[in-house]
Amino acid sequence: MEEDFVAEQGKTSISKCTNCGADMVFSPKRGSLVCPFCDSEKAIKVATPSFRDFFSSASGGFVETGKAGYRCPNCDGLVKVEGFSTSMTCPYCGATNVINLSEFKGLKPDGLLPFTVSQEEAIECGRKWIKKKIFAPSKAKKMFSPNEMNGLYVPSFIFNSDTTSKYEGRFGEEYQVEVKKGDQIVTETRVRWYHVSGTWNRDFRDIVVEACSKTTQRQMNGILPYDLQNAVNYDKAFLAGFSSERYDTSITDSCNTAKDSMQQTIRNEIIRHHNPDRVDYLNVTTTYKKIEYEYLLLPVWQSEYPYKKKIYNFMVNGRTGKSTGKAPVSPLRVLFLVLGIVAVVGAIVGAIIYSYITSGGV
Ligand SMILES: [Zn+2]
Ligand SMILES: [Zn+2]
Structure with a gap:
């Protein structure tokens, strides 16, 4: 051939x-x-990797x-x-x-976090994880047997940045007024709008952006955090018997993902600081004073398990055992939960009406 x-x-x-x-x-x-x-x-001899300055060393990130x-x-x-x-x-x-x-070709990994969770432990973590899924059918929990646990080093970029943001926006405070409607007095909610502006300083450390063709950022977020301070210099000895990949997303694109995540945190913090009832708009302009990055390989146990002709996947943090993934949903379990909530709400409403009646309110 x-x-x-x-x-x-x-x-x-x-x-x-x-x-x-x-x-x-x-x-x-x-x-x-x-x-x-x-x-x-x-x-294996170990040494600690260090961060690189993004502006002076990022080459645009050749992706092969x-x-x-x-x-x-x-x-x-x-x-x-x-x-x-x-x-x-x-x-x-x-x-x-x-x-x-x-x-x-392209960037070489600066370091990695070696696996500390073994394959057997990872399967056990998966079993505990599915047991806690309240909507998963009990049959799926009993039958849970992952096909093949793949130990994968996920290429990831770790970012640090010191940021300063200027912001300006319009927030609202709710208040109640009593108004006459016909011959009834009703309470209405109104909003007092006000402008806000200021400067917000925030230093970010250890933002993990996965750059792997076999994982998604959402999955990665599900098994964070990693003890990144324990990363060691790249040595291929750690990879023996495991899968590993090169980055499939450039350092520039990964940096933009990190910036989006920082931006979201900054917005949330500003809003929480002012604690408004309503947000009309909020404009934030952020300056990233210093951006550093490290290219690390992070350990992940990956697997799939079959249930009723469908394949579900799950992932386990190779350092902590924290697990994430998809589990089948039992419609009956969802129905029982909904009925349960209806029953509880019904009982509370019933109790309120009952106490109202017995206290002579009607
Ligand atoms: Zn031997
Ligand atoms: Zn061979």
Whole structure:
């Protein structure tokens, strides 16, 4: 079969066990490379990455996509790389190939957070997560068995920025008046409008923007936070036995996502500060005085589980076990909850009417 890409040699590497020659894999429990056959261990040297200045170092963020192929150093077989992958398993010999850092085009990862949650623990986290889903059918909870847990390092940009914002807007305060309508007196709500303006200073730290083709920002937000202060310098030893990807969104676009999120926080804080009853409009102009970023790989356990011919996915934070995902909804459970609420409201209204009647109000 003709391949539509060139297979290159010496561009990936495999960590071999010095004792028995098997492929070593990273162990989340031991934080080192471990041989699955003879249990030999190899320590990984760690150092802390540091932030880079966005304005002086962001190159626009070259994004590379498409197919590539590598010759497996173990069996010489052709390993296909789809999309943004940087580590993959050889389909012929099972060796865990990791692309050498020098082969990455564009930005190189500054560091990563190694997995500390093991695969078994991640499955357990998923089980606890679905148990707490009140609308999920109990059958789905009992049958929950994820297909394959994929340990994936998600390329993410971490942003810091000091901001100053000028704002101006029109807020309203509600007040009640009693007005005569025919021969009845009714209470009406009116609004007293007023203008606001000022300056808002806010320093942001550790805003996580995922840049992975296999995850969404919404999913990522569901498993945040990460203990980013514990990130270590990039070392491919951590990737052995795990999947990893390159960024699929440029640093500039990712920075805009971070700015949108900062903007939202600033708006919310200004509104909360003035505490109005109504917001007519609020204009905010923000200056980002200093933007720093770090390109980190964050550990995520990803999986899917089947239920009634449909596939649902879930994700587990590889450091904390915090889980997020989609769960099936049982229409019966929703109905029971609605009926329950109706019954409670009915009982309260009934009790109020009853006390009203017994106190001689009618
Ligand atoms: Zn060994
Ligand atoms: Zn191979």
